[in-house]
Amino acid sequence: MKGAYLHIPFCEHICYYCDFNKFFIQYQPVDEYLESLETEIKTTVNQYGAEDMETIFLGGGTPTALDHDQFETLLKTINNHLLHPGIQEFTVEANPENMTEEKLKLMKKWGVNRLSVGVQTFNDSLLQSIGRAHTSAGATQGIELAKSMGLTNISVDLMFGLPGQTEQDLETSIDQALALDPAHISIYSLQVEPRTIFYNRMRKGKLKLPAEEIEAEMYETIISRLQDKGFHQYEISNFSKSGFESRHNLIYWNNDEYFGFGAGAHGYLEGERTVNAGPMRSFLRLVQEQGTSMVSHHPVSQQEQIEEEMFLGLRKIQGVNKHNFYHKYDRTVHELYGREINDLKHRGLLYETDHFLALTHNGIFLGNEVFQAFLG
Numbered sequence: 001m002k003g004a005y006l007h008i009p010f011c012e013h014i015c016y017y018c019d020f021n022k023f024f025i026q027y028q029p030v031d032e033y034l035e036s037l038e039t040e041i042k043t044t045v046n047q048y049g050a051e052d053m054e055t056i057f058l059g060g061g062t063p064t065a066l067d068h069d070q071f072e073t074l075l076k077t078i079n080n081h082l083l084h085p086g087i088q089e090f091t092v093e094a095n096p097e098n099m100t101e102e103k104l105k106l107m108k109k110w111g112v113n114r115l116s117v118g119v120q121t122f123n124d125s126l127l128q129s130i131g132r133a134h135t136s137a138g139a140t141q142g143i144e145l146a147k148s149m150g151l152t153n154i155s156v157d158l159m160f161g162l163p164g165q166t167e168q169d170l171e172t173s174i175d176q177a178l179a180l181d182p183a184h185i186s187i188y189s190l191q192v193e194p195r196t197i198f199y200n201r202m203r204k205g206k207l208k209l210p211a212e213e214i215e216a217e218m219y220e221t222i223i224s225r226l227q228d229k230g231f232h233q234y235e236i237s238n239f240s241k242s243g244f245e246s247r248h249n250l251i252y253w254n255n256d257e258y259f260g261f262g263a264g265a266h267g268y269l270e271g272e273r274t275v276n277a278g279p280m281r282s283f284l285r286l287v288q289e290q291g292t293s294m295v296s297h298h299p300v301s302q303q304e305q306i307e308e309e310m311f312l313g314l315r316k317i318q319g320v321n322k323h324n325f326y327h328k329y330d331r332t333v334h335e336l337y338g339r340e341i342n343d344l345k346h347r348g349l350l351y352e353t354d355h356f357l358a359l360t361h362n363g364i365f366l367g368n369e370v371f372q373a374f375l376g
């Protein structure tokens, strides 16, 4: 099974926490970018084939920041070169302020069957303080409009551990998300990354984040509140109704292969990790010169594959399938990691069944510590 990730690196505003590859959309060569993206897709699909592809994820940046004609051009390109009857999931990342009837109609028309909506929080003052452009009411309206138009497979994407966020704020946001009856909720804690506005504020001592213990309590609240409402946690930060797990993201966690199209996108094809040029000029020039913007590709050694299999697989609540692992690598997880596994089990961070090796409840909270043990 294979997926395709397409990156649209344009945004109408820059959020204070964001370290993605993105550019302020004004004055950017958007039309030229879309043409180059099509060239890159054609060249790559010719080389690798897309018959076994099952998911498409259009992310960014903000794909929905494109104007009507540009957005339709992009969706047509995807239909012409990637969308085939075997595609089970076609997700578009949408920002609430762009979820207009016009854009939603285009998505329906061109085969989009899942939306991942970047709400982050339903608290207006928190939205403002993290640099988002929408309001809580706008997010609610956008999601309700999408549902009324038949786009019902919706993920509400939230954040926690925001500056000034209280547990009460978080609970209210979760309840407002649940009131919209989404199929999926993803909820990540804020990470302050270099080259972001928040990072600069933090260095100046001007960013007040919730204490670690409060953040752990918030995470506990998230798990119990969502589980109470019938959502099952299938990955550290992802919860869904049964049958609505993100197939595309499962490709990453299952360590399966995927195309990466667009500026700065990463891919994993025929055992090689690929990286595309991030800066706009380099992206456009490379596609013109060589048909793709790939700047590096490196074969993943078996050792690296095994490590990735462990730390990606353990992100899933189900854990690593020990039989699949043995079939893939001809060695059992115990032959390779017996000491580490015993130690982590002893510390109550891992547990084991006949088929799976998985994080315990405590292990979910200390995931990074567990993953570290499997890295060479």
Ligand code: SF4
Pocket (backbone or CB within 6 Å): 010, 011, 012, 013, 014, 015, 018, 019, 020, 022, 060, 061, 062, 095
């Ligand atoms: S978080 Fe999304 S909308 Fe905000 S700047 Fe980053 S890519 Fe753009």
